[in-house]
Amino acid sequence: MSLTKLLIIWPGSPVMSMLIWIVVMVVLLYLARTPAHRAIHSLARVFHNAFRLMARSVMLAEEKLVQRNKEVLLNAGVESVERLIEREFHRVNSVVKRDLSGYPTLHRALSDQTTKIDEDYKDSSETPPPPPAWINAMEAVANLPSQGDGTVANILNEIHKTSVSQYKNTMAEYRKSVAERHNLLKKMMPYWRRMAQTLEQVGKTITGLHERANVIDNRMTEYEEIREQTDKSARMLTASSLTQFFISGFVLLIAIGGAVINFNLIALPMSEMVGGGSYIGHFKTANVAAMVIILVEVAMGLYLMESLRITRLFPIIGQMDDKMRTRMIWITFSILLVLASVEAALAFMRDQIAADMQALRQSLAAVEATGVAVNSWIPTVGQMVMGFVLPFALTFVAIPLESFVHSSRTVLGVAGTAVLRWLSFFFRLLGNISRYMGELLVNIYDLFIFPPLWVENLIRDKRQHQPEIIVEEEASR
Amino acid sequence: MKKYLTLVLILSALLWGCPDTTSYSRGVYMLLDTSGTYKKELKRAEAIINYLLGTLQPGDSLAVARIDSGSFSEKDIVAKMTFDKRPSVANQQKRLFKQKIDDFVQTARGSAYTDITGGVLQSVEFLNEAGAGRKYILIFSDLKEDLVKGHVRDFPIQVDGCNVIALNVTKLRSDNVDPREYYKRVEDWRSRVESGGGTWRVVNDLERLENIFEG
Structure with a gap:
C-alpha cells in the first residue's frame, strides 16, 4: 500500500482527506505549542551563545595578535633606530677622526701664526719722533729780544736754521720708519688670510658635527618614544x-x-x-x-x-x-x-x-636569405x-628582499587582525540572526495554528469579561 | 653522525624510489602514398615533412616511409632519425634528413599497389621501439588500399596510444560519382583505428599544419 493511499482518509475525496489532515495537524501543533516554543527558543539560544562564544574567542585572538604585532613592530623599530643611531655615531667618529685628529697640529699652526702676527704687530707699532732734548733751551734763546744787536740776531738766525734742519732730519727718519711699518703690515696679510681660512675650516667641521648631533638628538627622541611603547610610535612604524x-x-x-x-x-x-x-x-x-x-x-x-x-x-x-x-x-x-x-x-x-x-x-x-644582416x-x-x-x-635584490620580508611580517599581522575582526563581527551577526530566527520561527509556528489560537483568545477574553459583568449586575441591583 | 647517515639514506631512497619515467618526446611516422596519380602530390608531402622538421624538437623521432606493394618491410623506409638532444646536432640531422627527402621526391617511382595497413603496422613498431611519449602516424594518402593478390590485410590493427592522422585525403574519380564511397573509406579507417586503441583525425587543409600536433 502506497503512502498516498494511506493518507486518504475519506475515500474518493482527496480534498476532504487533506482538510481532515490539516485540521488534525493544526490541533496537534496547538497541543504541542508550549514544548515546541521552548524547543525553538532553546535551539536559537544554543546557536546564539555558540556564535557569541566564537566571536569572543576570535576577538581575544585578535587582541593577542594586535599585542604581538605591536611588540614585533616596536622591536623592529628599536632595532632600526639603533642601526641609524649607530650609523650616525660612525659618521661622527669618521668626522672626528678625519678633521679633528689634526687638531693639535692645527692648534700649533694657529698659535704660531698668532705669535708671528703679534710680533709683526709689535714691530709695526707707531713710534713718534723723539723731541730733541735741547729744543726747550733753543726756544728760550730764540725768544730772547735781540734789541737791535746784530750778533744776537745772527745767533738767533743760526739757531733757527739748525732747528729747521733738525726738524727735516727727524721727519725723514719718521717717514722711513712709517714705510717700514707699512711693509711689515703688508707682510702680515697672508698670515691673516691663512688664519681666517683655518678658522673657517674649523668652523665648518664644528657645524657638521653640530648637525650630526641634531640628527642624533632626533633619533634618540624617536628611540625613546619607541621604548616607551607609545601608540603614536606604533602607528608611525606601521605606516x-x-x-x-x-x-x-x-x-x-x-x-x-x-x-x-x-x-x-x-x-x-x-x-x-x-x-x-x-x-x-x-x-x-x-x-x-x-x-x-x-x-x-x-x-x-x-x-x-x-x-x-x-x-x-x-x-x-x-x-x-x-x-x-x-x-x-x-x-x-x-x-x-x-x-x-x-x-x-x-x-x-x-x-x-x-x-x-x-x-x-x-x-x-x-x-x-636576402641581403646581409646589418x-x-x-x-x-x-x-x-x-x-x-x-x-x-x-x-x-637582497636589499628589497630584506625590506619585503621584514615589512611583510607587519602587513600580514595587520591583515590577520583585520580578518579576525571581520570574523568576530560575522560571528556576532550570525549569533544575533540565530536569536531572531528563533523568534521568527515561533511566530511562524503560531501562524500555522492561528484558528485554535484565535478561539483560545476569544475564550480567554470572555472569561476575563465575565466577572466584570457579574460585578456590574450586582452593583445595578 | 648516525642520524645524518640515516637521513641521507632515507632521502636517497625517496629520490631513487620515484624517478620520472614519463617520456615527453614525440615520435612521428609519415607514410607516403606513391601509387598512380597520388605521386603528383609528393611536393605537398615534402612541404609537410619540412614543417615537421621545423617543429620537432631535439630528442623527437621522425621517419618517412613510402606505401608500396608490400609496405610492411624496412626497405620502404625513406629516412628515419631520432634527433640528438643537443639543438646544434639536431639541426645538422634535420639538414641531412631534408636532403634524403629531396632526393627521394626527385627519384620516386609510382608503385603499382597501395598497402596502407602494412605501413601502419610498420609505423607502430617503429614508434614503440623509439620509446616516444606521444606517437603520431601521418598517412598521406587517399586511403584507398590496393593489395597484391594473396596479401591479407583485413584484420584488426593494434594502434594503442597512437594518433593516426590522415593528410590530404583526395577524392577519387569514383568518389565524384558516388561521394558515399569517400565517406565510407574514411569511416572504415576511423573504426579500424579507434577499435585498435588509437585516435583518428583527418587534416585536409594543408595551410593549417599546426593542427597535426593539436588535440
Missing part, C-alpha cells in the same frame, strides 16, 4: 612598514622581470649542455638548469650583501669575524664573477644557436653584456 612593503614589492617585481629576461637568455643554450629533450617532472631539464643558475646567483648576491653587512637576513654571517667575512666576500664575489662569465658565454652561444635555427628554417621554407654583432655583444651584468644586478 612606515606598509610603505616599505609596497616599495620593496615593486622593486622585487622589477627584479623578477630581470630574472625572466636572464632566464630567456640562458635557457636555450643550456639545452646544448644538458640536452633539449630531457625532463625533470613536467619541466625541461634545460629550463630547470637555467632557473637553478639564476637562483644560485641570487643566493650568492644575498651572501655577498650579508657579508658586506648591507643586509641582515642571516645573523650568522653578520656575526662572523672580519677576517672570515672578508674571505666570504671574496668567495661569493668570485662565484658571481664566474657565473656572470658563464652567462655571457651562454648568451653568445644562444645567438649562434638562434642563427643556426633561423638558417635551418629558411632552408626548410625554401627561402633564400650590424649583426650588436645583438650578440648586447646579449653578452646583459648576460654578464644581470647576475650582478640581481645581487641587489
